[in-house]
Structures are given as C-alpha cells and as structure tokens.
Amino acid sequence: MEIGGLLVLVALAVLVYRIFSTRRLKRSREKRIQDVESELLRMVSGRQDVADRLVRLEQTRHPDKPRYWHLERAVEQLKRDRR
Numbered sequence: 001m002e003i004g005g006l007l008v009l010v011a012l013a014v015l016v017y018r019i020f021s022t023r024r025l026k027r028s029r030e031k032r033i034q035d036v037e038s039e040l041l042r043m044v045s046g047r048q049d050v051a052d053r054l055v056r057l058e059q060t061r062h063p064d065k066p067r068y069w070h071l072e073r074a075v076e077q078l079k080r081d082r083r
Contacts, residue, residue, distance in 0.1 A: 029068070036071040043078050054078070 037051075044050040054074040055067075062070070 033068050033071065036068065036075060040071060040075050040078070043075065 040051045040054070041048065044054070051074070054077070055070050058070040058073045062073070
C-alpha cells in the first residue's frame with residue numbers, strides 16, 4: 001500500500017474515533033444532567049416549580065456557569081439547608 005493511501009486510512013480512523021467518542025461523552029453528560037435533575041426533583045417532593053425556582057436562583061447568582069453546575073449547586077444547597 002502506498003504512503004498516501006495509508007495516511008488517508010489513518011486520518012479516516014482518527015475521524016471515526018473522534019465522532020464516536022464525542023457522541024459517547026455527550027450521552028454521558030446528558031445522563032449525568034438527568035440524574036441530577038431527578039435527584040433535585042426527588043428532594044422537593046416532585047414539585048417542578050420549586051426545582052425550577054431553585055435552579056433559576058443559582059443561574060441569577062452565577063450566570064457564567066453551565067446548567068449542570070446550577071443543578072448540582074441547587075442540590076447541594078438543599079442538602080446543606082436540611083442539616
């Protein structure tokens with residue numbers, strides 16, 4: 001096999017690997033977000049309005065952070081307040 005063909009195969013393999021690893025990371029991140037959302041909802045007895053309000057409060061306090069961080073922060077604040 002010539003060098004050019006080998007380089008094309010290697011480039012294609014790297015591209016396929018990056019596509020699949022990116023998808024796997026995205027699914028993993030989405031799963032973590034769903035888990036934290038579920039935990040927050042459980043902690044407020046299924047009250048979606050309360051959960052949304054807690055997340056919005058964290059978004060107001062820390063607008064530069066991602067949604068996942070706001071969810072985790074709301075859960076941690078509830079845990080702290082319940083001690």
